[in-house]
Amino acid sequence: MTCWPGGLVAALGGGPLHRHGVRPPRGSAAAAGLHRPRLADDDTAEAANLNYWALWLGALPLPQPDDAFMRDRDLSGWDPVTLLRGLARSLHLAPGYVDLYAHSLWALLIAFPWLSQAAGPLSGPLREQAGELLDGAALSARSRRELAHVHYVFDHNR
Known part of the structure; x- marks a missing residue:
């Protein structure tokens, strides 16, 4: 199980080094891209950001037991x-x-x-x-x- 703070760091752009221009290495998951136009430098983090906001702002109808929903790159369920x-x-x-x-x-x-x-x-x-x-x-x-x-x-x- 992934911890919420770790998932939130990914959702908000990768942490303090990322904010200062240091890019994390691109893994095969990020390189695969979403089934939509590319959102930014890391589609996985972009999807996590939107999934997180969907939960936080009530667009995701069900409570989530952990942060696994943030990895849904199809942006479904909300x-x-x-x-x-x-x-x-x-x-x-x-x-x-x-x-x-x-x-x-x-x-x-x-x-x-x-x-x-x-x-x-x-x-x-x-x-x-x-x-x-x-x-x-x-x-x-x-x-x-x-x-x-x-x-x-x-x-x-x-």
């Missing part, structure tokens, strides 16, 4: 629209968190390209929130790119 709602509600400028929310929203839209069309009344407020953050927030270059993608997707699917 509702993407519910996860989008939860991430959108939490997208705000908060030191240390806006990068995580921007990245998770971006990854969700990459994994489920149809999601912007299913978002309904959430589209407008999410587009506006992303635009406000892009206009005024001190964002990392990566967060700016990913948030610009979120804004673009919702702006062009009105």
Whole structure:
């Protein structure tokens, strides 16, 4: 059984060395990729991130006895629209968190390209929130790119 902290470190990007540009070695599991467009440098970690958020924000309907669900690279068993709602509600400028929310929203839209069309009344407020953050927030270059993608997707699917 994998421990929750270890799984969470993987879900949030690989730990402190990863945040400083030191990349972990790519294993055969990461090299295999998801059955969807590539999310980022490590599809396994990206899937774990989305699976973790699905549990945390109520998109995964059942409690999980351990963190094994985070390894589901098919991103099944949870509702993407519910996860989008939860991430959108939490997208705000908060030191240390806006990068995580921007990245998770971006990854969700990459994994489920149809999601912007299913978002309904959430589209407008999410587009506006992303635009406000892009206009005024001190964002990392990566967060700016990913948030610009979120804004673009919702702006062009009105």
